[in-house]
Amino acid sequence: MSEPKGDIGLIGLAVMGQNLILNAADHGYTVVAFNRTVSKVDHFIENEAKGKSIIGARSIQELVDNLKRPRRIILLVKAGAAVDAFIEQLLPYLEKGDIIIDGGNSHFPDSNRRYEELKGKGIRFVGSGVSGGEEGARYGPSLMPGGDAEAWPYIKEIFQSISAKSDGEPCCDWVGPAGAGHYVKMVHNGIEYGDMQLISEAYYIMKTVGGLTDKEIGDVFAQWNKGVLDSFLIEITRDILYYNDTDGTPLVEKILDQAGQKGTGKWTAMNALDLGIPLTLVGEAVFARCLSAVKGERVKASSILPGPQIPKDAVKDKKEFIDNLEQALYASKIISYAQGFMLIREAAKEYNWDLNFPAIALMWRGGCIIRSVFLGEITKAFKEDPQLENLLFNKFFTDAVTKAQAGWRKTVSLTAEYGIPAPAFTTALSFYDGYRTAYLPANLLQAQRDYFGAHTFKVVPEKANDNLKVGEAIHINWTGHGGNVSATTYDA
Ligand SMILES: *[C@@H]1O[C@H](CO)[C@@H](O)[C@H](O)[C@H]1NC(C)=O
């Protein structure tokens, strides 16, 4: 039997899978393609794949037999049971050292589990985030692989050559162990929810308070796309606002205002709650979608619950208003990314993952949905100091929020004054003010907890005395009829 020719195998010929195969073939790799519905394979080989270095496999065994060792197989199938089912089907044909890569949108705990299970069988598992949509898969996605580090030398060249590039550097590097690749992809999606919500709020403020037409708003986004906000999402927003329906009016105004969601933003927010990280902007972005979904109630409330009237001359100086809004969007976005990296840092600690922070920022710099010029600055910040405690402590970002602050506050004030919902802008500013406050009112909160639940508190070290000792869990007899037993004694 002749030597197998396949460099990499791919299971799942939906549009992402097909595009990734064509991308790899364009880069000189021989790809073996398989789909459960075998007719799909034949169709693909006779059409899109014709004349390219792509081999069709009509069974799992044929797929495996056509691959060089160690075998490298990418799964691009529906997240969940389908991934486990294909792993089960592959196992009888694989040998120790072979590599299974899950490129789907799997939830990271599943990738943790698969990594462990396959490790026990001598199979190297990689869970890789893939972002960039159909276009990205075809011409350069952002790839975020993590899992069994022994697999990396065998897939590095292929992955980095098919991925997007930023200033010549591949938007793909090793993220970390176990489910870390899918974890980072999850946080990417959460941040994407935040960016989209911020942009939608900016549009809404321009439309309501500013009285701008969609064409004018499109022009503002076009302008912003030449500055610090230069990004894929701003660019497509410009195009959306310019897009007219057949009757010549903006199509976007005909779209029902009820947001859908597939759950990755929710996963991110839930993980932030689990880890105790104030990922407020992503949280608000998820809740904003939930609020949009109760359309019927909102319509009813709009005629029952009053709010301020927006006067025609609410905006006196249009240029200043738009500049302020740009600063508000920029500062809020910085907060969102600072929060995202706080979450990833905590995850690294909690799950005991050694994560590559500069690489994570670089992977998001190009190819993916949140790609932007701004991520180049984040990459730089983490390259300067991989241990950077918070993005806001990097001089570039400290200066940026300092400069943006006045416009940011004016924008948020305007929304409050005129009753315009802007949860993402508002929560970003609240976080900023909370984060830069050395002494928060949590002292009172602790007193309340001790008062009704004997939950105890600690004393400010400089204010300690004989009754209030440093470091001790103190319970006070607030009422004169309190007992001696504090809650900590039993909430072990
Ligand atoms: C097979 O291909 C179709 C699209 O042509 C896709 O919807 C399906 O998910 C693929 N399934 C598998 C498991 O290969």
Ligand SMILES: *[C@@H]1O[C@H](CO)[C@@H](O)[C@H](O)[C@H]1NC(C)=O
């Ligand atoms: C859409 O219509 C507006 C006027 O309502 C016009 O200014 C704009 O150029 C149109 N957009 C395109 C892409 O034709």
Ligand SMILES: *[C@@H]1O[C@H](CO)[C@@H](O)[C@H](O)[C@H]1NC(C)=O
């Ligand atoms: C709480 O204070 C009251 C009134 O001063 C006192 O009678 C009571 O014994 C105290 N309780 C404890 C547990 O010290």
Ligand SMILES: *[C@@H]1O[C@H](CO)[C@@H](O)[C@H](O)[C@H]1NC(C)=O
């Ligand atoms: C509460 O504890 C203090 C110190 O341990 C003790 O002096 C006091 O008698 C106790 N009071 C009661 C009501 O048990």
